[in-house]
Amino acid sequence: MKLKLILSILFVATCFVALGQEKSPEKGLIKISIMYPYSEGKTFNMEYYETKHMPMVASFLGANLVKYTIEKGLSSGIPNQPLPYLAIGTFYVKSLSEYQAAVAPQRDAFRADFKNYTDVTPVILVSEVVK
Template sequence: MKLKLFVSLILLTTCFAAFGQEKQNVAAGEKGLIKVSVMYPYAEGKTFNMEYYETKHMPMVAGFLGSNLIKYTIEKGLASGIPNQPLPFMAIGTFYVKSITDYQAAIGPNRDAIRADFQNYTNITPVILVSEVTK
């Protein structure tokens, strides 16, 4: 019985150690990626259709990015960081890509299609920030 317990503890410890290492490697693997943040500022009278954005718009843009795309995320704004202050952004879509050059080459020819699709989910002009993940 003691041997079974000892072996179980060893296996459990090994699993936790492996999981921790995997998580660390994933985070370290993001350093150097290009992050494209598409932010939709909140303002009175502005609208945003999250369902359309999640199911149609973002997958369309992701398709244009092809193998350069590592992942994308979608965030729905809930509140300001300061109580009783207006929400700064209604939504933020983020693309993580390997190469800014490949990103620009993919977006350039599809720019009109991407912009034309805005009317299907929002009346907000997005603010776009392209940055490099440093940590």
């Protein structure tokens, strides 16, 4: 009975260690963050962005696209400070060069669509997921 308990504890401990060492499925991916800074009086149509713009852009990325996310800004992390971003759209792709090749011919169309959901000029950050 004691041996069974010890073996069970060892099994559970091994599982926790294995989970802690599991590689993140996003590690090594390229992350393109399109951030829309908050500014008094600026507008952002989240419904349009979620149902039209982001799916349109994603449709050009093909198998290179792993996933995309859409975030709606709620507040600053510092009390009594203004909201830093109205929204952030993020694409996770396998290859930056494939992403750039896919969006380059569509860039003018993507920018022309901005007027349908915002009057904010986005800030774009390209990064690599490290963990």
